[in-house]
Amino acid sequence: MKLYPALVSRLANQHEAIASIVASANEAKLKKEIRAGKWSIHENIVHLVKYQPVFIDRIHIMLTQPEPIFEAYVADNDPEFEEWKKWDSERLMNALQKDRQAILHLITSLPDEKLARVGIHKKFGRLTIVQWTEFFLLHEAHHMFTIFQLANTIIE
Template sequence: MKLYPALISRLENQHEAIASIIASADEARLKKEIRPGKWSIHENIVHLVKYQPVFIDRLHIILTHPEPIFEAYVADNDPEFEEWKKWDNERLMNALQKDRQAILHLVTTLPEEKLARIGIHKKYGRLSIVQWTEFFLLHEAHHMFTIFQLANTIIN
């Protein structure tokens, strides 16, 4: 199992688009619940930042345990999520960058046999570390699209 160039490139750079997407949004817009009952821009960003250490932990578990099983991560069930929602945008972006560098280093320095190790997701089944990384990036891209939509929705 090998990492492919598009995966590495997205892992290096995808998250950096968040700052550009929200550049014109003021603090009120970041915190506004634009879709009733759904997360704000800020809460989506907190979720992405908070999930990175969870992902790092999962990778370490996959590397040290035979085929561990993981439930879907639900931020609203994470007791730290509420605390992280108090963080300002600068702190969030710094944490996002720091943890992304850790993920990038971890994944890109693994030998092929380690990249093939399996972790089982309750919904998606047996995934290699390469597939977990793809899943991580697609999940992030989904939230980034949501952030884009929220940042650009016309509010009447």
């Protein structure tokens, strides 16, 4: 199992678009529930930031245990999520960058045989570390698209 250039590039850079996407939104818009019952821009960003340490932990578990099974991460069931929602944008973006550097280093430093280690996702089955990383990035991209939509929604 090998890393491919597009994966490494996205892992290194994809998250950096968040700051540009929300640059024109003030703090009130970041925290406003634009769609009833759905997360705000801020809550989507908190979710992305909070999931990074979860992802790091899962990779370490995959490296030390044979084919561990992971439940879906549900932010609303994470007691720390409420605390992290109190963080300001600067603190969130700093944590996003710091943890992303840790993820990038962890993933890119693994030899091919370690990248082939497997963790079991309840919905998607057996995934290698490379596939988990792709899943991580696609999940992040989904939330980034949501953030883009919310940031560009006209509020009346």
